[in-house]
Amino acid sequence: MSERKLDVGWLRIFEAVGRLGSLTGAGAELGLSQPAVSYQIRRIEEQVGAPLISRMHRGCKLTAAGETLFRAVHSGIERIDDAARQVRASLSSPVIRIFTDYGFASFWLMPRVAEFRRLHPGIDVHVVASQGLEGAFDGTSDAAILFGKRADFPGEARLLMPERVVPVCSSGYRARCGPFDDPRSLSRQPLLHLETAGKPRWVTWTTWLAAQGVEREPAQGDLGLNTYGFVIQAALSEQGIALGWLGLVDAHLAGGSLVAVGPEVRRDDCGYWLVMTGEGNERRKALSDWLLSQPQ
Amino acid sequence: MSERKLDVGWLRIFEAVGRLGSLTGAGAELGLSQPAVSYQIRRIEEQVGAPLISRMHRGCKLTAAGETLFRAVHSGIERIDDAARQVRASLSSPVIRIFTDYGFASFWLMPRVAEFRRLHPGIDVHVVASQGLEGAFDGTSDAAILFGKRADFPGEARLLMPERVVPVCSSGYRARCGPFDDPRSLSRQPLLHLETAGKPRWVTWTTWLAAQGVEREPAQGDLGLNTYGFVIQAALSEQGIALGWLGLVDAHLAGGSLVAVGPEVRRDDCGYWLVMTGEGNERRKALSDWLLSQPQ
DNA sequence: CTCTGACATAAACATTCTCTATGGCAACCA
DNA sequence: TGGTTGCCATAGAGAATGTTTATGTCAGAG
Helix, strand or coil, rough: CCCCCCCCCHHHHHHHHHCCCCCCHHHHCCCCCCCHHHHHHHHHHHHHHHEEECCCCCCCEEEEHHHHHHHHHHHHHHHHHHHHHHHHHHHHHEEEEEEHHHHHHHHHHHHHHHHHHHCCCCCCCEEEEEECCCCCCCCCEEEEEEEEHHCCCCCCEEEEEEEEEEEEEEEEHHHHCCCCCCCCHHHHCEEEECCCCCCCCCCHHHHHHCCCCCCCCCCCCEEEECCCCHHHHHHCCCCCEEECCCCCHHHHHHHHEEEECCCCEEEEEEEEEECCCCCCCHHHHHHHHHHCCCCC | CCCCCCCCCHHHHHHHHHHHHHHHHHHHHHCCCCHHHHHHHHHHHHHHHHCCCCEEECCCCHHHHHHHHHHHHHHHHHHHHHHHHHHHHHHHCCEEEEEEEHCCCCCCCHHHHHHHHHHHCCCCEEEEECCCCCCCCCEEEEEEEEEEEEHHHCCCCCEEEEEEEEEECCHHHHHHCCCCCCCHHHHCCCCCCEEECCCCCCHHHHHHHEEEEEEECCCCEEECCCHHHHHHHHHHHCCCCEECCCCCHHHHHHHHHHECCCEEEEEEEEEEEEEEEECCCCHHHHHHHHHHHCCC
């Protein structure tokens, strides 16, 4: 095989000696001089505390102890070499990994990624969804699509979708509990919150209401959920009013399953940012171009 | 385990990192500083060509590639450690190994070694019989009992049994084909030869006949065998006359199953020599003392 | 008897491995 | 909110290991 084997020191030297029955032959196979091989064998014999080979005038033979160790080393090296091959194969196979949050994955990326795959049939796409940013920059993803503001990301990050938020509910809920002509009317309804462990990086109901100059009595019947999919599911099942991020809920709004029931709040330096990670290659460029070409 | 593990370099370091999820923790376990561990992991990531761990602010996690390699390394190290334990256990268990030839093993050593074992019940005795000298000094035996002349052995070798040879046959054969009052009479009988690949180190029929001043017509009906046990078996089954080494055939002569039918040839600087190999210890001394105390 | 080729050792040098020192920084806590 | 903690990273210096060339020994072959 053309790829360089992992350097496992004396293990590979001993395996070659045991298999070939010759220090000189092992050296030839491994690109080492015969004294280098001799040195390594003696060193490991010192550690084990027993001769591992019996040296003949020409060539050598494994002792009983050497046979025992040889079997273990041989099979161990086989496994390690196999694993290295497998790792390297998966590196060079045409895969692209996108790290993002569950909301973006569900509502924006998964519906669209079929188009990318149709355009690039030889590329496997792996979507890695996560609750937080943990793991976004660990080197295993090719792109990260993350929500935040400009200052949160490296200079080369590109804004994929600015943050534009409207209150939404199902049309049935509006018929039953509406109309909601006045922003103040929303403050008397059960609101659906997207919660997170730390400080939210996105617009919340608190932000939206403050933007409308509306003060709210302590919430009654509100619902907090930790995944945006559950938030929208609750809205669709008429449990309250949710905040809808344009770009994520477009299909529901276009189909009429959700309706906007208040003014939009927009933050132009906030939104989903695309960060390309690791070294550039053709596949990453194809993905980046495709993502940036999507209509807002 | 109290014994020092084999130094397998990065393999052990990587296994500890993968198992503990911490570079610092792995270093603590292996007696290395944290930068030393960090250095090793980076080195192997360079060889593999992929990140193997994702570094978090506190601690780390294996990547998919790292998991693949970890499994192989973990099981490989287990096997190697097991083999090392097995080798060391067999080193320190109370065993003594005697290397000798088949003849000596069969006719001298095996009948007597029961006495040694009765005297030293805590010592296991392994007899390693071989056709030649190959392997006699490979470091795996505690004692070698070999046939040859003085000059063939190191100065500290002790003569266990000088070479004394008489022609022997079964009493039935003598009754049928004898008597053999004159050495010349033997030369007309089928002779049983102990053969070997190279030049024999022992008395042969050629040597014996020349010592009697007897010339022999080309052999008719002679039999050559490569193991002394087969030679004596052939003599016992009345197929001819064999050379009998005193010391090896004593029991047959005493019991009457074999009878001497000619004069003895003796070579005082030839015979079975005892060579103690490797480092001295209590067990070896016990064996040496016992062997040297045996009556000739 | 001479030659061959494989293993051993010595000495010099190259490379790797480890340490200490120090920086960066996220998470925790008062 | 600021200080502390503890883990990972890098740098530089020195220790330890690994390798080479040179050379010796010697059993086996011709």
